[in-house]
Amino acid sequence: MIQIVRLVAQRIALGLFTLLIVTLLIFLAVELLPGDFVDAILRQGRTQESVEVLRRQIGLDQPAYVRYFSWLTNAAQGDLGYSFSNERPVSDLIGNRLYNTFFLAGYAAAMAVPVALTFGILAALYRNSVFDRVVNITALSAISSPEFLAAYILIFVFSIQLGWLPSLAHIAIDTSLWESLKLLFLPAVTLTLVTVAHMMRMTRAAIINLMTSPYIEMALLKGVGPKRLILRHALPNALSPIVNVVAMNLAYLVVGVVVVEVVFVYPGLGQLLVDSVSKRDMPVVQAGCLVFAVTYIGLNLVADILSIITNPRLLNPS
Amino acid sequence: MHGTVSEFGNRAQGNGTSRAAILEMSGLRLEACSVDVWTPIVHGINLTVHKGEVLGLIGESGAGKSTIGLAALGYARDGCRISGGSILFDGTDLNGCTDKKLRNLRGKRIAYVAQSAAAAFNPAHRIIDQCIEVPVHMAGRRRSQAIKDIKRIFGLLQLPDPESIGDRYPHQLSGGQLQRAMVAMAMAGHPDLIVFDEPTTALDVTTQIEVMASIRHAVEHAGTAAIYVSHDLAVVAQMAHRVMVLRHGAVVEEGEVGAILHDPRREYTKALVSARQTSHAHRPVDTDDEVIISVEDVRASYGKSPVLNGINFEIPRQRTVAVVGESGSGKSTVARVITGLLPPDRGVVRYGKGILPSFYGKRTKDELRQIQMVYQMPDTALNPKHSVRDVIGRPLEFYLGLDKVQREKRIRELLSLIELDPDEFIDRTATELSGGQKQRICIARALAAEPSVIICDEVTSALDQLVGEEIIRLLNDLQSRLGLSYLFISHDLATVRAVADYVLVMRSGDIVDFGSTDAIFNPPYHEYTELLLSSVPEMRQDWLYKLLQDRDNKKATDLRKRIAAT
Numbered sequence: 001m002i003q004i005v006r007l008v009a010q011r012i013a014l015g016l017f018t019l020l021i022v023t024l025l026i027f028l029a030v031e032l033l034p035g036d037f038v039d040a041i042l043r044q045g046r047t048q049e050s051v052e053v054l055r056r057q058i059g060l061d062q063p064a065y066v067r068y069f070s071w072l073t074n075a076a077q078g079d080l081g082y083s084f085s086n087e088r089p090v091s092d093l094i095g096n097r098l099y100n101t102f103f104l105a106g107y108a109a110a111m112a113v114p115v116a117l118t119f120g121i122l123a124a125l126y127r128n129s130v131f132d133r134v135v136n137i138t139a140l141s142a143i144s145s146p147e148f149l150a151a152y153i154l155i156f157v158f159s160i161q162l163g164w165l166p167s168l169a170h171i172a173i174d175t176s177l178w179e180s181l182k183l184l185f186l187p188a189v190t191l192t193l194v195t196v197a198h199m200m201r202m203t204r205a206a207i208i209n210l211m212t213s214p215y216i217e218m219a220l221l222k223g224v225g226p227k228r229l230i231l232r233h234a235l236p237n238a239l240s241p242i243v244n245v246v247a248m249n250l251a252y253l254v255v256g257v258v259v260v261e262v263v264f265v266y267p268g269l270g271q272l273l274v275d276s277v278s279k280r281d282m283p284v285v286q287a288g289c290l291v292f293a294v295t296y297i298g299l300n301l302v303a304d305i306l307s308i309i310t311n312p313r314l315l316n317p318s
Numbered sequence: 319m320h321g322t323v324s325e326f327g328n329r330a331q332g333n334g335t336s337r338a339a340i341l342e343m344s345g346l347r348l349e350a351c352s353v354d355v356w357t358p359i360v361h362g363i364n365l366t367v368h369k370g371e372v373l374g375l376i377g378e379s380g381a382g383k384s385t386i387g388l389a390a391l392g393y394a395r396d397g398c399r400i401s402g403g404s405i406l407f408d409g410t411d412l413n414g415c416t417d418k419k420l421r422n423l424r425g426k427r428i429a430y431v432a433q434s435a436a437a438a439f440n441p442a443h444r445i446i447d448q449c450i451e452v453p454v455h456m457a458g459r460r461r462s463q464a465i466k467d468i469k470r471i472f473g474l475l476q477l478p479d480p481e482s483i484g485d486r487y488p489h490q491l492s493g494g495q496l497q498r499a500m501v502a503m504a505m506a507g508h509p510d511l512i513v514f515d516e517p518t519t520a521l522d523v524t525t526q527i528e529v530m531a532s533i534r535h536a537v538e539h540a541g542t543a544a545i546y547v548s549h550d551l552a553v554v555a556q557m558a559h560r561v562m563v564l565r566h567g568a569v570v571e572e573g574e575v576g577a578i579l580h581d582p583r584r585e586y587t588k589a590l591v592s593a594r595q596t597s598h599a600h601r602p603v604d605t606d607d608e609v610i611i612s613v614e615d616v617r618a619s620y621g622k623s624p625v626l627n628g629i630n631f632e633i634p635r636q637r638t639v640a641v642v643g644e645s646g647s648g649k650s651t652v653a654r655v656i657t658g659l660l661p662p663d664r665g666v667v668r669y670g671k672g673i674l675p676s677f678y679g680k681r682t683k684d685e686l687r688q689i690q691m692v693y694q695m696p697d698t699a700l701n702p703k704h705s706v707r708d709v710i711g712r713p714l715e716f717y718l719g720l721d722k723v724q725r726e727k728r729i730r731e732l733l734s735l736i737e738l739d740p741d742e743f744i745d746r747t748a749t750e751l752s753g754g755q756k757q758r759i760c761i762a763r764a765l766a767a768e769p770s771v772i773i774c775d776e777v778t779s780a781l782d783q784l785v786g787e788e789i790i791r792l793l794n795d796l797q798s799r800l801g802l803s804y805l806f807i808s809h810d811l812a813t814v815r816a817v818a819d820y821v822l823v824m825r826s827g828d829i830v831d832f833g834s835t836d837a838i839f840n841p842p843y844h845e846y847t848e849l850l851l852s853s854v855p856e857m858r859q860d861w862l863y864k865l866l867q868d869r870d871n872k873k874a875t876d877l878r879k880r881i882a883a884t
Contacts, residue, residue: 212396214437221391222503223424223456236442312442312487 003317007308015301022293023075027068030282030289058084071283075290081283083276090287094269098291100171101261101268105253107184108191112253113246116196120203120242125230127208136204139197151190151263158186169264187264191257195249202245206238213237240307247303255292340510340543341367341390345403346413348385348394348567360385360567362403367511372537372544374558374575376551376590378782379753382567387513387547391428392420408510425452429504433516435496439488445499446484452507464506471502474539475532493645494525498532505540512537512544518553522644522809523853530556530855531866549782551590552855555579556862563587575859589784591857607634609670610770610803611656611689616665618648618655625651627827628665633771636797638804640818640835642811642850647824649807653773656805657689687717690764694776696756700748706733706759707744713766732762736792754785758792765796773805778813790816811854815839823847 055061062070074081080090119139123132142150159167169183207230210216219233258270269288276284308314348360360382367373367390375383385398392412394400405412407428412420424430429452432438440448446468453464465484472480475498488496497517504512517533518526534557537544546557554561554575561578563570563586571578571587582588611633618626625648633639641649654660656667658678667674669688675681693699700709710729714720720728730740736758748756757777764772774793778786790813796802808814814821814835821838823831823846831844838847852865 214432214434215440217395218430218432218438219440219451221388221393221424221430222452222507223421223426224451225421228455232443233440237440313489316487316490 004309004314007314008305011301011304011308015297019293019297022297023072023290024068026286026289026293027064027071030285031064033277033280071286075287080287080290083284084281085276085279090283093272093284094287094291097267097269097272100266101254101257101270103180104169104184104187104191104257104261104266104268105250107181108188108195108253109250111188112192112195112249113199115192116199116246117203117242119196120200121207121230121235123200123204124207124211124234125226127204132204135200139200142193143197147190147194147259148263150193151186151260154186154190155263167264169266171267184266187257187260187266190260190263191253195252199242199245199249203238203242206241207234210234210237236310239310243306243310244300244303247299251296251299254295337369337371339366340369340408341365341545342406343386343389343403344406346386346389346400346405347402348382348389349399349401351397351399356399356401358401358567359398360389363564363567363569365562367543367545369510369543370541371560372546372558374554374561375545375547375564376549376554376561377564377570378549378784380566381564383547383549383564384515386564387515387545388430390511390513390545391424391430393424421456425456425509426507427509428511428513429507429509431497431500431504431512431514431517434520435500436488436493436520438500439496441488443487444484445486445488445491449484449499449503449506452503457507468502468506471505471536472499474536475499475502476528476535477502492525493521494529497521497529501529501533501536505536505542508540510543512542514544514546514557516548517546519548519550523811523850523855524644526553526855527853527862527865530862533557534862550855551579552857552861555857555859556855563590579857579859607637609633610635611805612668613652613656614666614668616652616655616662616667618651618660618662620660625827626655626662629824629827629829631822631829631832633803633805634819635770635803636801637819638797638806638817639820639822640806640808640814641822641824642808642814643824644809644850646826648827649809649824650775651827652824653691653775653805653807656773657691683717687767688769689771689773690767690769691773691775692757692760692764692777695780696753696760697748697780699760700756702748705745705747706751709748709759710762710766713763717767728766732765735765735796736762738762752785753781754788757781757789761789761792761796765800769802771803771805773807775807776809777806779808779810786813787816793817811851823850 052061059067071081078091080094082088083090083093086093119135123135126132155167158165165186166183167186169187171180171183175183211234216229216233219229224233255270257268258274260266261268261270262274269291273285273288275281276288343363343365346360346363346365347358349356350359351357359380363382363386365373365386375386377383385394388394389400389405389412390407392400392405392407392415400413403413407423410419410423412423439445446465449468450461450464453459453467454461468484469480472483477483477495477498483491483495483499491499497520501512501514501517514533518529521529530553544557546554548554548557551561558575560573561575562572563578563584565586571582571584578587579591582591609632613629613631615628615630616626617624617628629648629652631639641652643649651660655662658674658676658681661676667676669685674685678686707726707729710732711725714725714728729744733740733743738755738758743751743755743759748759751759760777761772777793778789781789793804794817797804804817806814806817818835821831821833821835822829823838823844825846831838831847838844839851843851855861858864
């Protein structure tokens with residue numbers, strides 16, 4: 001048990017360290033953007049004086065490292081600062097968007113993960129059969145076409161031709177859950193299409209990889225049937241790689257949805273981020289990136305910890 | 319082991335040939351696939367196992383014995399297929415039988431015991447859950463009943479703590495315990511036939527005896543028929559009623575154990591029977607020999623666990639010092655310390671008079687050149703993409719700085735030295751060599767550096783008996799021609815006896831016995847050395863029975879002495 005606690009603590013410490021490095025990278029990347037907020041907002045009729053004043057007002061006259069450390073210490077305390085453009089607290093701006101993004105990601109994950117695991121396991125069970133090939137080809141075609149293409153095809157078929165579903169995912173705070181699910185169905189399906197292949201192929205590969213191991217042969221020679229062979233003998237030993245690839249894809253569902261948000265005009269974090277970059281609204285960009293980084297690192301941390309605690313060798317030391 | 323002796327006694331004379339057949343293979347043919355071509359590997363075998371009878375299948379690797387063993391369950395590994403003949407098990411032909419029918423027979427009526435229990439148990443589940451899988455999930459018996467039954471079988475196999483040992487995971491058991499647990503798993507379904515596929519090959523000699531004894535006891539007790547596959551005739555002689563000698567997928571000879579041992583008809587069988595009797599003429603031991611390597615008060619550890627507790631010994635010029643011991647005794651660690659792979663916590667290794675830097679990275683090229691290694695697994699010790707020329711040429715270039723022409727000449731000389739035809743072998747890659755040839759190339763690679771000491775780490779244990787003996791003969795020959803010193807690490811006492819001038823016996827990081835080969839292998843013995851020596855299976859049918867009887871008697875005498883003393 002102590003061993004597990006130590007391993008988990010190690011992973012968490014490592015995660016926090018990675019996060020620290022990421023904050024530095026975010027800050028540097030934002031610094032490297034040509035021009036700043038003042039340049040972006042005062043295009044014409046600007047004077048040297050007005051630029052100076054505005055810069056001082058929002059603290060851009062400070063050297064970069066001072067700004068980095070004040071941002072870091074504030075962010076660590078939960079204060080993400082104020083937006084340059086509309087002077088609202090960044091947390092207010094992000095809050096609602098973040099909820100929307102996570103809602104869509106969760107919706108897509110609820111479809112993608114079960115589908116991927118089921119088809120991955122079935123494909124491993126009936127490997128090299130017609131079923132296996134059809135599943136593989138479908139999944140690979142889905143992942144090979146760009147998301148916007150898949151999105152527009154879905155819109156064309158289901159919104160325009162059939163008229164079953166709305167083409168815009170325009171939700172407000174007072175939209176009911178049922179209505180949200182309906183509005184977000186097409187974006188969620190689009191995201192499912194692009195993530196399912198990866199998870200499914202990994203599940204299939206992880207299980208097939210184990211099928212040549214001596215304990216699977218032993219199970220076969222004990223007369224274990226195909227279903228029990230996969231679910232009881234192979235799957236528990238394949239969990240670690242599967243959990244890892246699922247975590248990667250969940251993270252992608254949160255951080256990689258910009259294109260889908262733009263296509264469906266969905267008020268998520270990705271769109272906010274794109275807008276803020278073009279306005280050079282640094283506090284918002286930094287906060288958005290930070291949220292993405294935390295999600296990514298957090299999910300991978302969870303995957304790591306899960307693979308540690310599902311390992312019987314660590315759980316029951318000799 | 320008490321109370322089992324009398325049953326062994328009965329069995330040594332008995333045989334079951336008068337009973338009805340449970341398994342009958344006729345004209346069995348198997349094929350293996352390589353690069354889309356199916357080549358026959360078993361050519362029409364006829365084999366019968368009667369009820370309650372144990373049939374031994376013996377042969378070298380590639381003889382097809384495991385493949386035939388698996389075919390008894392109607393199973394062929396990936397890349398293999400049953401291509402002809404019939405496998406009649408109690409009236410059902412397993413060749414061409416449906417999967418569903420096969421599943422119904424496997425586990426319940428025909429069971430399998432694999433070579434490595436450590437790999438064949440599923441790491442994710444408890445031992446007991448795996449053991450009762452057949453009775454509960456396949457045969458539909460009640461769980462509580464199956465648990466009670468398996469605990470009884472654990473007891474029968476002399477597993478420690480039969481009530482709770484099943485609650486552990488595979489990694490929490492020792493090798494010998496796991497192997498017995500696997501036998502218990504096979505017996506859980508009360509099968510009519512068990513196929514044992516080299517069940518003691520991966521074990522130490524002392525553990526092997528315990529497992530052999532419990533298998534024999536359990537099989538006898540349950541009256542199960544068995545096929546016992548092994549490469550070791552001495553082991554099979556203890557376990558089987560009848561033996562079938564296989565070579566290249568065909569039967570060489572078949573008969574009662576006694577007949578095969580005492581009156582082998584074919585040359586090949588004769589070679590197998592006499593295999594262990596080779597010995598090399600020991601040169602007289604001379605204390606004035608020049609010392610090449612001395613190991614002085616070396617302590618070493620992996621992390622916090624100590625492996626060597628202060629050992630001292632010397633390797634004289636042109637002598638072979640053998641290190642014997644069971645797994646975990648620290649014998650391979652000695653090699654790692656000498657080569658500088660594992661710097662010791664204390665103590666030094668000297669080459670001649672000078673102290674060698676403890677870490678190999680700090681040694682000079684010349685210091686590195688003097689000590690070379692040959693490894694246990696020639697398969698993994700050679701890069702499969704490199705040709706023989708690359709493998710041997712590399713040390714010639716690195717240590718001796720030879721140019722291309724000189725290298726080519728030297729590679730050819732070295733190949734002749736290890737008795738491989740240069741023209742035929744120089745361009746081959748490792749994948750185009752047999753196990754024995756690979757090991758020869760590994761030896762040539764070590765020789766290329768022109769070392770004064772070669773460390774041989776279990777160099778024959780991955781090879782077949784007869785091939786291993788050829789390697790030993792070559793090593794002995796090279797020693798007298800080139801004046802090499804060997805550190806010969808092995809768990810195989812018969813091999814050690816054939817090569818060594820001096821023997822070190824190690825146990826848990828200590829040298830418990832040391833002396834010239836003649837002193838070690840002749841009485842009076844050190845207690846532990848005697849245990850090791852007496853545990854090596856001999857080519858006598860009653861060897862195991864007599865040994866266990868002796869040990870039981872000794873225990874009884876000791877007990878009586880103790881009672882008398884009080």
